[in-house]
Amino acid sequence: MMKRQGIALLLASGLTAGAVAAEGPYFGLGYQNLQADLVDVTLDTAVLTGGWQLNENFALEASYTTTISKDSSGLDLGNNQFVDDVRVRHGWIASAIGSLPITENLSAYARVGWGWHRLQLDVVDMGTGAETSDRSWVDDPVFGAGLRAQISPMGEVRAEWTRLFDDSSVNASGLSFTYVQHIR
Numbered sequence: 001m002m003k004r005q006g007i008a009l010l011l012a013s014g015l016t017a018g019a020v021a022a023e024g025p026y027f028g029l030g031y032q033n034l035q036a037d038l039v040d041v042t043l044d045t046a047v048l049t050g051g052w053q054l055n056e057n058f059a060l061e062a063s064y065t066t067t068i069s070k071d072s073s074g075l076d077l078g079n080n081q082f083v084d085d086v087r088v089r090h091g092w093i094a095s096a097i098g099s100l101p102i103t104e105n106l107s108a109y110a111r112v113g114w115g116w117h118r119l120q121l122d123v124v125d126m127g128t129g130a131e132t133s134d135r136s137w138v139d140d141p142v143f144g145a146g147l148r149a150q151i152s153p154m155g156e157v158r159a160e161w162t163r164l165f166d167d168s169s170v171n172a173s174g175l176s177f178t179y180v181q182h183i184r
Contacts, residue, residue, distance in 0.1 A: 030178030065091035
């Protein structure tokens, strides 16, 4: 019983550490589950984030994304050609983030910006067995919404839905979870 009370007290003290971390730089590391709806692909990606908190309601941020898993979708392209693997080779996003406090330690936020993603699509010709790789850049507006919770005076966790690109050939959105550390 004492152990449960101690854990509850520790969690409560972490969530009451303060509303928004200090203005200044921050960095983060996260995981994103990316869904491409037109080609029915699901990818796991790693996200590195860096930004500058200008005030409690506004930040500028840049992030880098890369696939940590491949999706062997088997999508039939016709003419005896099938998609073997799909992945995001590299992705960069520059965005502005506006947030509004819900409680002292919880904020809702929205993101708007621009993203550049290098996609790789490996295609196998079932007749010849030949494999070709198509790498192309997709650059589109990025937008998203999420919640962030302060867990320490300089640390926060985020949960976010983001629309990454909406191209004529691939439409993708993702759900991400990120730990962010503010730097004094």
